[in-house]
Amino acid sequence: MALEKKYPAGDRGMVIWFTGLSGAGKTALSRSVSLQLTAGGNKVEILDGDEVRESLSRGLGFCREDRDENVRRIGFVARLLARNGVVVLVSAISPYRQSRDDVRRAVERDELPFVEVLIRAPIEVLIERDPKGLYKKALAGEIRNFTGISDPYEEPESPGLVVDSSSESVGESTARLMSFLRRAELDQIERAQDHPEQAIESADRQSMQEGC
């Protein structure tokens, strides 16, 4: 496999892209997966949509053009990190199929794996959860361009994994994703255990926003 030649064990980057509506559980799942991957000896960074709005995309809004530009920037940074051996967990609504597919193509051009994970739950469940009170505002017409309410969401046509957070715990989803990576021979846990001296990095970070 070409990748093996370029990326020694424990030093092969990839992009795992979590997409789905607000409140579906992207952030929780990416954090949980991050802990597993870090424990397995991988370098991991989380690029979280809300945080990236502040660090890379201040001034961008939520019309399609700005959302696509935001996804493009996240993709650019994810590629830079992944080609340097980092497992990048992107957690972003990223509602448009085209822009996600553009990132996938760019990552794969670098001969790096791109794994798309769709996280969903019935809209009634999301409206019921509503941890940030955003659905309430969107339904009251106080937020425009709100994905799933007043803005479209395009599901991936063939995601690597589909998670329904209304019927599965974060722990269960994490285990399924780790198992998926293992089956796809994308995990580095076994190999990393043979190299305990490898650098272990972790993740942290900031907050968000503005309008088209």
Add this chain to the structure above:
Amino acid sequence: MALEKKYPAGDRGMVIWFTGLSGAGKTALSRSVSLQLTAGGNKVEILDGDEVRESLSRGLGFCREDRDENVRRIGFVARLLARNGVVVLVSAISPYRQSRDDVRRAVERDELPFVEVLIRAPIEVLIERDPKGLYKKALAGEIRNFTGISDPYEEPESPGLVVDSSSESVGESTARLMSFLRRAELDQIERAQDHPEQAIESADRQSMQEGC
């Protein structure tokens, strides 16, 4: 040294920030240094100002606020890379001291080295060189906010290295910078030679722009 504990040889990131007027030689020097560092076993990425205008800062202009935002974004990405073991060469006019110092503080908070390199040449020399024809346009008033002509440039107060590209070749400057890194014990060439299996990465990339 704290850094040694966290970053194994050949896997310690840092940021080398080339600042100076347009045409001073930032891009040429960063490319030359990149070759040396890559040959020494380092992972290297170049974040070039012109290219970053397209990949991270599309829509930003050249007023102070936008220039500072551009530098902030470059700094954010440089930190992400550096803390994952990449030597990041930033080549950007970055005319304002405050914004460069903000990045330095953020990088140093991560316990990573930040080396500022000032590249300069007499303004008459730059006007004479003018490879992109930009000085001509700026002097004719066709470009506003042009650093060094119609916009300020604030030199670093204590740069790690000062390069005068009118009196020194790119090769000489490269040798001086490598020697500086060695003296500061920031180079990893000797150590990297003990670890030939380390991943070697390189750099490539895009183009620019818009207005305040």
